[in-house]
Amino acid sequence: MGKRGYHHGNLRQALVDAALVLIEQKGPTGFTLSEAAKTAGVTPAAVYRHFEGREALIAEGARQGHEIFADVMDYAFESGGPSALAAFEATGRAYLAFARKYPGHYMAMFESGIPMNATPGLASAAARSRAILEKAADALSQHIPPEKRPPASMFSAHIWAMSHGVVELFARGKPGGNAPFPPEELLEAGIGIYLRGLGLIEPDQ
Amino acid sequence: MGKRGYHHGNLRQALVDAALVLIEQKGPTGFTLSEAAKTAGVTPAAVYRHFEGREALIAEGARQGHEIFADVMDYAFESGGPSALAAFEATGRAYLAFARKYPGHYMAMFESGIPMNATPGLASAAARSRAILEKAADALSQHIPPEKRPPASMFSAHIWAMSHGVVELFARGKPGGNAPFPPEELLEAGIGIYLRGLGLIEPDQ
DNA sequence: TGTACATCAGTGAACGCGCGTTCACTGATGTAC
DNA sequence: TGTACATCAGTGAACGCGCGTTCACTGATGTAC
Numbered sequence: 001m002g003k004r005g006y007h008h009g010n011l012r013q014a015l016v017d018a019a020l021v022l023i024e025q026k027g028p029t030g031f032t033l034s035e036a037a038k039t040a041g042v043t044p045a046a047v048y049r050h051f052e053g054r055e056a057l058i059a060e061g062a063r064q065g066h067e068i069f070a071d072v073m074d075y076a077f078e079s080g081g082p083s084a085l086a087a088f089e090a091t092g093r094a095y096l097a098f099a100r101k102y103p104g105h106y107m108a109m110f111e112s113g114i115p116m117n118a119t120p121g122l123a124s125a126a127a128r129s130r131a132i133l134e135k136a137a138d139a140l141s142q143h144i145p146p147e148k149r150p151p152a153s154m155f156s157a158h159i160w161a162m163s164h165g166v167v168e169l170f171a172r173g174k175p176g177g178n179a180p181f182p183p184e185e186l187l188e189a190g191i192g193i194y195l196r197g198l199g200l201i202e203p204d205q
Numbered sequence: 206m207g208k209r210g211y212h213h214g215n216l217r218q219a220l221v222d223a224a225l226v227l228i229e230q231k232g233p234t235g236f237t238l239s240e241a242a243k244t245a246g247v248t249p250a251a252v253y254r255h256f257e258g259r260e261a262l263i264a265e266g267a268r269q270g271h272e273i274f275a276d277v278m279d280y281a282f283e284s285g286g287p288s289a290l291a292a293f294e295a296t297g298r299a300y301l302a303f304a305r306k307y308p309g310h311y312m313a314m315f316e317s318g319i320p321m322n323a324t325p326g327l328a329s330a331a332a333r334s335r336a337i338l339e340k341a342a343d344a345l346s347q348h349i350p351p352e353k354r355p356p357a358s359m360f361s362a363h364i365w366a367m368s369h370g371v372v373e374l375f376a377r378g379k380p381g382g383n384a385p386f387p388p389e390e391l392l393e394a395g396i397g398i399y400l401r402g403l404g405l406i407e408p409d410q
Numbered sequence: 411t412g413t414a415c416a417t418c419a420g421t422g423a424a425c426g427c428g429c430g431t432t433c434a435c436t437g438a439t440g441t442a443c
Numbered sequence: 444t445g446t447a448c449a450t451c452a453g454t455g456a457a458c459g460c461g462c463g464t465t466c467a468c469t470g471a472t473g474t475a476c
Contacts, residue, residue: 008419027318029234033463044463046420054463110373111316113232150394153385158395161370162363168315169369170362180358189355190363190399197402213452238430249430251453259430 012050014040020061020104028112033057058108059118065105066125072098073132077139085200088140091133092159092191096184099167110164133160144198155198162190217255219245225266225309233317238262263313264323270310271330277303278337282344290405293345296338297364297396301389304372315369338365349403360403367395 008014018039023031033054037044051057073094080090099106108114109126116126137156141149171183180186195201213219223244228236238259242249256262278299285295304311313319314331321331342361346354376388385391400406 011419027234029232032461034461042419043421045422045465048464049419150398154391154394157371157375157385157391158367158398161374161391161395162367163370164374165366165368165370166362168373169366180362186359186362186366189359190366193355193363193402194395194399195402197398197400216452237428239428247452248454250432250455253431254452 008040008042011040011042011046015042015047015050015057016061016064019057020102020108022104023058023061023107023112024104028058028107028114031058055114055118058112059114059122061105061108062112062114063119063122063125065102065109066122066129068102068105069098069109070125070129070132073129073136077132077136084140084143085195088136088195089188089191091136092163092187093184095160095163096167096171096187099163099171106167140200141198143200148199150198158194159191162194163187166190213245213247216245216247216251220247220252220255220262221266221269224262225307225313227309228263228266228312228317229309233263233312233319236263260319260323263317263319264327266310266313267317267319268324268327268330270307270314271327271334273307273310274303274314275330275334275337278334278341282337282341289345289348290400293341293400294393294396296341297368297392298389300365300368301372301376301392304368304376311372345405346403348405353404355403363399364396367399368392371395 015036018036019031022036022039033047034044036057037047047053047057051060073091076090076094077087080087114122117123133156134152137159138152141152141155144150166183166187170181170186181189192201220241223241224236227241227244231237238252239249241262242252252258252262256265278296281295281299282292285292319327322328338361339357342364343357346357346360349355371388371392375386375391386394397406
């Protein structure tokens, strides 16, 4: 917003970008304000012209992540296919694609330990991305007979939990050496079985 | 093993215990060797009589966690009920109970970033707990017609992912303010729907 | 167009801090005789 | 039982390090006239 032309150009965003790369490389707690500053070609003290401190910088990364996350999932849902089911599955794939494509953002959002209320902007961005997931679940759950329909928020929580679990356990190199299956395949199969359990997919297919 | 009677009694285990409490309180990367030593009433340098360094101390906590984890899950599986299904569900409940009861161990195991090969003892304990989960999945999957049976390792990966996701997202205070449902309920319902999707529970029940 | 001035992004030095790790040591415990 | 000795768990001081944060400053940019 009009910072361009000054000494650096757009230091604020350069710092966020540097922070996200470092978080991706060293984990959210291995990340260092000083190193982000150095990466952006600037003195640590310069960071304080744009952020209140280390935590605010991470929070801004998380906020931007939630914004992208919500956009990506919303797009997948809206354009995901003719049926509510297809749209929902596209949303699930978008989840994993986001985690893969923006690992720094993902870590800042879910692994940094930054409280969701750290910043008003972060809080509202997080609420937005959460709402998208629930919207997708709610649309799909319309196809379940009301008397056996679980609350949409539970439904979306299950999908979210399985997706997050797959990301944390199998989409990184961490435990067990490596994944027994490609994460995409694992998640798609898991969601498929889950949806079949809800009666949303034909038992025989 | 026979250190009792010396200056401290059993400093080695006291250090592990202190580390696990601190990891629970401050996260696996906020944890500090010096503070663990202070908690145990000892100089930081004393730690090096028992561990190679900071990472080895965390690895030992993770190792003990995997040992307990495997025991707990194995017991739940073996004594979980008359049917393979009941035994499996007991195992799932044991997962969450472990995460609740031993949060420090859980974090050291799954959130500390310690590689599974950090220590031979850790590697073999982790392999053991992983094997128990697969054993339970394998036993249950015998009840699925072979032609539509997913590999037991995929089956157990799904359950593990959903369980871990529930723990990370909803069984701590982190995102979204708090859980929309009690985690136990959420996980049990999720596993139930998943098992129904596999045809292991009657669709109408 | 040119000059004087105000703004404010980034500097560079300094701070106090706690970290993980090393080292020569000390002194309580255990052991040989 | 008593004495001399060996062991080795824990000490305390020191190290070099990088951290987050503060502060008075400087000098390029933008603006008023």
